[in-house]
Amino acid sequence: xxxxxxxxxxxxxxxxxxxxxxxxxxxxxxxxxxxxxxxxxxxxxxxxxxxxxxxxxxxxxxxxxxxxxxxxxxxxxxxxxxxxxxxxxxxxxxxxxxxxxxxxxxxxxxxxxxxxxxxxxxxxxxxxxxxxxxxxxxxxxxxxxxxxxxxxxxxxxxxxxxxxxxxxxxxxxxxxxxxxxxxxxxxxxxxxxxxxxxxxxxxxxxxxxxxxxxxxxxxxxxxxxxxxxxxxxxxxxxxxxxxxxxxxxxxx
Numbered sequence: 001x002x003x004x005x006x007x008x009x010x011x012x013x014x015x016x017x018x019x020x021x022x023x024x025x026x027x028x029x030x031x032x033x034x035x036x037x038x039x040x041x042x043x044x045x046x047x048x049x050x051x052x053x054x055x056x057x058x059x060x061x062x063x064x065x066x067x068x069x070x071x072x073x074x075x076x077x078x079x080x081x082x083x084x085x086x087x088x089x090x091x092x093x094x095x096x097x098x099x100x101x102x103x104x105x106x107x108x109x110x111x112x113x114x115x116x117x118x119x120x121x122x123x124x125x126x127x128x129x130x131x132x133x134x135x136x137x138x139x140x141x142x143x144x145x146x147x148x149x150x151x152x153x154x155x156x157x158x159x160x161x162x163x164x165x166x167x168x169x170x171x172x173x174x175x176x177x178x179x180x181x182x183x184x185x186x187x188x189x190x191x192x193x194x195x196x197x198x199x200x201x202x203x204x205x206x207x208x209x210x211x212x213x214x215x216x217x218x219x220x221x222x223x224x225x226x227x228x229x230x231x232x233x234x235x236x237x238x239x240x241x242x243x244x245x246x247x248x249x250x251x252x
Contacts, residue, residue: 002044002058002091021062029081030088044095052094054087061087114139115153126166126189132158166190167203174212181208 049055064083068076118138122130135158136146150158166188173184182193185208190196200208204217211217 001046025084057087123165126169127187163199167200
């Protein structure tokens with residue numbers, strides 16, 4: 001699938017045998033036409049790509065980019081750029097557009113910016129008492145509207161998201177510090193050890209003690225795949241990255 005720039009999205013492939021490839025590129029390569037492109041949807045699905053006859057083109061794009069980045073022969077940067085531009089131009093040729101595109105686009109960008117600010121705030125203040133009401137208030141939403149929008153944008157509800165990033169922080173401290181479990185519990189925003197143990201096991205499948213004692217255990221967290229998978233390939237001097245899910249490839 002293809003996701004538009006600035007949109008919050010997530011990938012969940014837990015317990016599935018697959019390989020995930022993420023291609024992120026600098027919009028500057030298609031800027032001349034991007035500002036005039038306002039799709040009806042913020043993403044293009046597998047079914048839509050097939051309908052537009054672009055499934056094979058997307059496959060070719062990934063094969064070309066990965067091959068060129070691997071070999072890095074003369075003009076490989078230009079070939080990568082050309083392939084991305086080709087796919088983008090074919091996409092905007094076939095995708096339906098919005099009639100009130102400027103207004104809708106600006107509203108969506110503003111909403112995405114506000115949500116990104118909220119998510120950043122949550123990660124920076126995990127140890128504080130972050131409630132659904134306080135988060136909704138930051139955006140000027142009612143709790144019911146906020147809950148619906150949050151689930152639509154992230155794929156999970158507010159409490160699940162908050163628990164995931166708190167557990168992710170706890171795992172980091174369990175693996176990299178000598179802090180006691182009780183201290184980590186409070187540092188990550190949990191009010192008591194019983195709740196911490198329950199939520200931790202719900203998210204990871206293991207207890208905090210098991211994580212502290214077993215360095216081989218890994219955290220499954222669909223929220224932060226960009227942080228978790230560090231094997232990245234770059235086009236020299238360009239903001240273009242091919243991110244590969246190495247663990248999934250190894251498990252197959």
